[in-house]
Amino acid sequence: MNDPALTASSHRRIRQSNEVAALRALHQFGRLSRAELARKLRLNRSSSGHIIASLTADGLVREAIEDSPEQPGYARVGRPGIMLELVPDAIFFLGVEIGVEHISTVEIDLGTNIVSTNVEPFDGPSISVEAAVARAVSLALQSIPASKLERCEGFGVSTPAQMDKHGLVRLAPLLGWRNVHLADLVRDALPLRVPVLAENDANAFAIGATYGRSEVHSGVTLFLVMESGIGGGIIIDGSLFRGANGLAGEIGHLIISDTPGPRRNLEQLIGLETIMGEYRKTSTLDHPTFGNFLADVQDRLPSAVSIAEQWARALAIGLVQACRIIDADRIVLGGSVAALYPLMTARVAAHIHATQESSFPVPSITVNDEGTVGSAFGAACMLHQRYLSLESQRFGGEAAELEEPEEDEG
Secondary structure: OOOHHHHHHHHHHHHHHHHHHHHHHHHHHOOEEHHHHHHHHOOOHHHHHHHHHHHHHOOOEEEEEOOOOOOOOOOOOOOOOEEEEEOHHHOEEEEEEEOOOEEEEEEEEOOOOEEEEEEEEOOHHHOOHHHHHHHHHHHHHOOOOHHHHHHEEEEEEEEOOEEOOOOEEEEEOOOOEEEEEHHHHHHHHOOOOOOEEEEEHHHHHHHHHHOOOOOOOOOEEEEEEEOOOEEEEEEEOOEEEOOOOOOOOOHHHOEEOOOOOOOEEHHHHHOHHHHHHHHHHHOOOOOOOHHHHHHHHHOOOHHHHHHHHHHHHHHHHHHHHHHHHHOOOEEEEEOHHHHHHHHHHHHHHHHHHHHOOOOOOOOEEEEOOOHHHHHHHHHHHHHHHHHOOOOOOOOOOOOOOOOOOOOOOO
């Protein structure tokens, strides 16, 4: 005889799986008609209707009027179509990046639209990890009214660190952290109980730059976060490659020997501190900033251009080395230092061609639009991704009836 409890559990799990699939489809493809959603779920109209009704009742999905094509002379025939879409402000997710010189925070909605951002200067090495976490949590929550907090469904945190696949910070040399359970510290600092995940800043950046796209980039993409430290994340056919211990992509540790002076790694040559250290030696300003440096490069001030030229050469050598190993066909630059690349694109390309053998293809190089909040955005996206899965608290134990995949009724 069938165990009624097991049967009910199986029915519930199938329904939850279909609800997750419906939310994912609406997130990835945007507005869909009922028929389109049913086809993507491989359910008939009746079964799909039950899923839609449940998500609508929970305030996660709503009906919307189909947009008219913006074409000259277009006249609609008949009634406008009824589409289904996510309710963006139904829930939200928070992400933070605890960097060396700044803390950035991002709030995203159910559609992964950025609702708000904050970036605050920060002297990470000067304070304890507990104080850094408290400050990051405070900054993330400062603009959110208490009445809205109950709609928060997750909090992600990223930081420049060697972090294992379980989220343990083994070492964050620029911050002075060692063997830190970062997610636990964030969980203790939060005034609400929500899922918390921790990730290396470069991996978080890579996740945020690729998550939820309607078209998955096939191939190998190297994501480079350039701040005081240099971190890398590797995406292969749309999925993050972590390596055996969660440490893949540590491109900042590549040794660059073909430069003047003692052997140094890539981080020591192209990181923000190195750039600013050289710039301060020649700048006439009392408190020069990276923005001042960029302006001087743009104005072709010789001393600034010389620093930028050394940066471009070291970056090119590092990228060639990395691409020889992972055979990337695309490179995406992020972090505050990435703003230098558009000013030095031609020089980086020239150094790549001078360094790399002609038989190796040259990957495309672009700059991510999210700037200094890219890693925080990715941290928030990790929790959004978790919510749209069977790990979500929402899909943990509701009673539901069987909804088996069936052929579409046409």
